[in-house]
Amino acid sequence: MTQIPPPDTGSWDISDPGFYILTWGTLDRYLLKALWMPFLFGVSAFLGISLTLGSLFDLLRQVSEKGLPLSVAVQVLGLKVPSFLALALPMAMLLACLVVYNRLARTNEITAFRSLGVSAIRLAVPGLLLGLWVTFLTFALGEFVVPAANFQAGQLMDRALHEVRPAFRDKNIFYREFERDSLSRVFYARRFDGDLMQDLTVLSFTQGMLTQILVTEAAHWNPASQVWDLLDGTAYALSADAQTYQAIDTFERTTLPLSRAPLDLATETRSADEMSIVDTYDYWRLIKGTGEVKYARQLAVRLQTKLSFPFICVVFALVGAALGLQQRQRSSSKGFGLSLAIIFGYYTVSFIARSLGEAGVLSIFIAAWLPTIAGFLIGGRLLYQANR
Structure with missing residues (x-):
């Protein structure tokens, strides 16, 4: 069992609150260090899987069937990396928390921590902090990098296939x-x-x-x-x-x-995937003004989804830590399989909720935030059970 190096207590009184502050700081560093390697592995694994299934196969088909130059395909693949990285980060967060906290349970470290009075909620804090940091990273990618990269990738593809996208509606x-x-x-x-x-x-x-x-x-x-x-x-x-x-x-x-709304309407040719949150909001207001209710609602759901999606990193960290803290022995391969099952369930619920929102069955807010809210509730319940 990996041991946490004890702090030097020679000059500390165990009744002094500073002793526990030092101990808790050591605990946080220990758990965060343990989380990093599985997290980076998860990023690499999920990025490779999603990039291959979501873009590589299609680009290879374009190369063989439509004569897309291989050099252009490589550039487009590189430009697609940020969008798939934004998808891989929350998946990696789930895997890291599942693997690390489950390993602590298998090696009886969870039992040791609990015997010292450390609650399961306190043990989950480092994972949640890492999840919050990954949330900000995911948001920054989705807002400042992904839209521009997707737009450049689309332009490259259009030019290479002689299907140049018009600069405006003519x-x-x-x-x-x-x-x-x-x-x-x-x-x-x-x-x-x-x-x-x-x-x-x-x-x-x-x-x-x-x-x-x-x-x-x-x-x-x-x-x-x-x-x-x-x-x-x-x-x-x-x-x-x-x-x-x-x-x-x-x-x-x-x-x-x-x-100038008619001019803006004529000159905007980007899709929602190629727009930031601010751009999507401006375009939604423009479409709303035209009276196109159905399309405006689709954009509104998409806008709320852009806001809600990054928080799934914290949700996955909470669910992963809570499941790992259940102290059930699980192999790493089973942890990876459980991660895939949770991810599949999340995206299934997300797709259904978005479809119902666009159809007007659910409100726009609920359609976009339902998977995140449900994830918080489920993760909170699991953590409460682990803390009993």
Whole structure:
């Protein structure tokens, strides 16, 4: 049995609280040091498995079937590493806690610690602290590294396969604006060249009734004045019953006090996987303004999932430590198998909850946070049982 080196108590009184502070600090360092190697092994193992199944096989198929250059495939694989690393970190956290705390139980160190008055909850603290640190690391990866890497990987693939992604949506730009849940304006442009919206029609509504129609050849966003400059058009003012024209006015140039949302909608071509939390939130607000309720809800669930996912590192640390502290003898291979079973269960619940959230069966918050909340409750219950 590995022994914890005893502190030098020559000048310490055992009744002095400082003695226990020193002892607990030694305990934390001992457990954190024991957790590091299994954690790094888990990162390597789960990263290799997920990268192979999630990207490598598909890239090899692209190389053989579509002629993707091998050099490009290698670059894309490298750019995919951060996203799969973000998935591997919580898995590795679970494996490390399961293996280390189970090993302490097999070697009767848990029994020794408990006989000295150290509770199971106190023994789980180092694992939870490491899980919290991994949570911050996972969040940083998902927010600052993964979106940019995924976007670059997508661009590389598109260029190599001669399927270059357009820098903007070049036709049929459609945007609806609401005020107090009532439709206030509809913006439609037939074409967009990256600068000018062409063949533009704008419908304005008052209390649900169509009151004005603007038809112009082109429109340009004026960033200085924060308005749209409309060129060569006609304005039609309608009667209260929207059946007859009250006035018709032609113009060479006028302005429209509408937000730049249609331009943002036309120039955003990234997927949610290629956006940070801030970018996803901005895009969600933009889509919400168009009235596309289903897509806006999907983005809202995805946004909450981006916030909730990193905390699964703490959940897995809690569950792994609690199971290890049960003092049931389990081999390392069984610990790895149990890790896979827990991971599979988590992702199954997560997929079902997200699907129900996007369908409107569950609330957006519950759909994204249910697996994390359930994990905390289960882990807390297991730790309570281990502490009895």
